[in-house]
Amino acid sequence: MSLPSSTNLPSPWPEKGNRRDPSESKQESAQSSTRVNGKISISNVEEETGTVRSLRGEIPRKAIYRLSMYLRCLGKFKEEGRKMVSSDALSKAAGVKPTQLRKDLTYFGKFGARGRGYDVEKLVSMISDLLGTTQLQPVILVGVGNLGLALLSYRGFEQEGFEILAAFDVDVARKRDKTLECPILPMDQLSDFIAENKVRMAVLCVPSDQAQAVSYQLIKCGVTGILNFAPVMLKAPDHVVVNNVNLAIELENLSYFVQEKPSMSDVKSSAT
Numbered sequence: 001m002s003l004p005s006s007t008n009l010p011s012p013w014p015e016k017g018n019r020r021d022p023s024e025s026k027q028e029s030a031q032s033s034t035r036v037n038g039k040i041s042i043s044n045v046e047e048e049t050g051t052v053r054s055l056r057g058e059i060p061r062k063a064i065y066r067l068s069m070y071l072r073c074l075g076k077f078k079e080e081g082r083k084m085v086s087s088d089a090l091s092k093a094a095g096v097k098p099t100q101l102r103k104d105l106t107y108f109g110k111f112g113a114r115g116r117g118y119d120v121e122k123l124v125s126m127i128s129d130l131l132g133t134t135q136l137q138p139v140i141l142v143g144v145g146n147l148g149l150a151l152l153s154y155r156g157f158e159q160e161g162f163e164i165l166a167a168f169d170v171d172v173a174r175k176r177d178k179t180l181e182c183p184i185l186p187m188d189q190l191s192d193f194i195a196e197n198k199v200r201m202a203v204l205c206v207p208s209d210q211a212q213a214v215s216y217q218l219i220k221c222g223v224t225g226i227l228n229f230a231p232v233m234l235k236a237p238d239h240v241v242v243n244n245v246n247l248a249i250e251l252e253n254l255s256y257f258v259q260e261k262p263s264m265s266d267v268k269s270s271a272t
Contacts, residue, residue, distance in 0.1 A: 063104050069094045071127045077120050086117035133161030138197050142214055143205035144169040144184055152180050194221040201225040208232040
């Protein structure tokens with residue numbers, strides 16, 4: 001089965017300015033939050049004294065990334081046996097300012113005890129609940145080339161709350177260097193597998209000229225979150241969240257800062 005090229009591929013959705021109102025998007029009933037234009041609105045978040053039913057506003061995507069960092073830092077504190085953690089200690093571990101940390105945690109309402117800090121166990125539970133990682137989330141991967149194969153071989157996803165149930169590829173029979181635990185299925189089984197396993201997230205590792213077409217197929221099947229490793233910006237409707245991972249851009253970013261700062265050899269030369 002061959003996939004159509006993304007070149008000149010018409011979008012099945014209106015252009016950005018003419019898209020339907022995001023409030024008409026399907027609500028994610030399994031989550032304690034709703035997504036609107038890349039932001040998350042919190043409802044039904046448990047606090048120390050009970051349950052919060054009122055809407056607390058929208059969380060920007062950058063704040064969601066920081067909450068993920070806080071969760072990993074809290075996991076380390078939990079392993080060390082710490083019951084409470086101050087905002088200064090948590091912010092230092094996460095590499096942010098204490099004021100930014102406190103601002104991010106206000107999305108949970110009133111939380112923490114003055115002079116004592118935050119309860120590590122409860123804060124882990126609250127952030128995990130918001131991020132939807134309190135139980136294993138089903139994920140699929142499309143495109144089992146070198147990058148896809150490497151990701152499938154990584155066993156750390158389950159520890160973070162994600163389980164790659166299956167991978168899909170146009171060439172299932174192709175010989176691969178590694179033996180995988182999860183099955184590699186043909187693309188014509190994609191729709192039924194997503195429906196049967198209630199999959200909402202997918203990792204995209206296909207060539208750039210096929211990425212848009214495959215993303216259309218995933219969204220049509222009900223996927224609402226795509227982690228895109230193809231070096232192309234994908235078009236998607238408002239209710240779908242796409243996170244792009246472009247390694248070349250990240251290296252370019254590093255290249256800029258490396259050129260700005262003198263190397264150790266330059267420092268030693270100037271000192272002599």
